[in-house]
Amino acid sequence: MTRVWLTPWEWACCGDPFEIGDEVDFGIRSRDPQALVDELGAELTGTVDALESHHEEDYADRVRGTVVAVHEVSREVVERRFEHFVDPFARARTSGRLQLPDGVSAGAGFSRQGSSIERVPGTTRLSSVGGIPVAAVEYYGPSARHADAEESPAEARRRQRVGWLVDIEEAPPAPRIA
Incomplete structure (x- = not known):
């Protein structure tokens, strides 16, 4: 089994929806997940095998196989208006x-007017989901803030999607005929 990290911004840009049981073919930009330590923490990062990307010209590496699980990764943030x-x-x-x-x-x-968003330490959570929807709608969905700035609180705590972890049962390479 191979666990692949997908970022919402890349998936919103160029990703296609898929569900558990679907066949996927991901371009891999790296098999070194250390870049995720700040985002996910050391323990969760240790479970990641590869980082997917849609924005490389040629992929030196790929993960192909059947999706067996999808986990949405989220965390709490504090948004402060100023x-x-x-x-x-x-x-x-x-x-x-x-x-x-x-x-x-x-x-x-x-x-x-502006706002700042700060992570709340220790609030990263995995939620099992059935697949990844059309992410552009989900990622760029409605704001958690009120439409009327006068009524909007100066500080609001909310949950923010960070990305997805996708578990893939890799397909064995096809035999080569000489």
């Missing part, structure tokens, strides 16, 4: 308002 004042002319102004051609002056700043 707003700050930005004065785009601060460096150009010596004092007071900046004078522009034709008698126009600029001195008013504007506020900018």
Whole structure:
């Protein structure tokens, strides 16, 4: 059995849906999962055999076989909204308002909204699923934030999909006829 890591952004871009029992053929960018330690933790990373990619020109390595299990990997995150004042002319102004051609002056700043997302340690979870749907819809789905920024909380805790672990029973190589 071979466990392959799939990232949501790559699968949203170029992946096709599949289910347990389907035959798959994955291009493998690496068989060294150490790049996942920060994402998944050392223990879970130790179960990964290969990292799938859709964005390589030629794959030196492939995993082909039957899907026997699919696990969605998720974790909790804290999303914090913030707003700050930005004065785009601060460096150009010596004092007071900046004078522009034709008698126009600029001195008013504007506020900018943004958000930061922080991982919550120790919240990574595997959930068995029947397959991988059309990921573009799932990955770029509705935001967890409210539509009205005035009513939206400044801090919200939610679960975020990190990727999938797919267990594959590899097909034996076809015999070569000389």
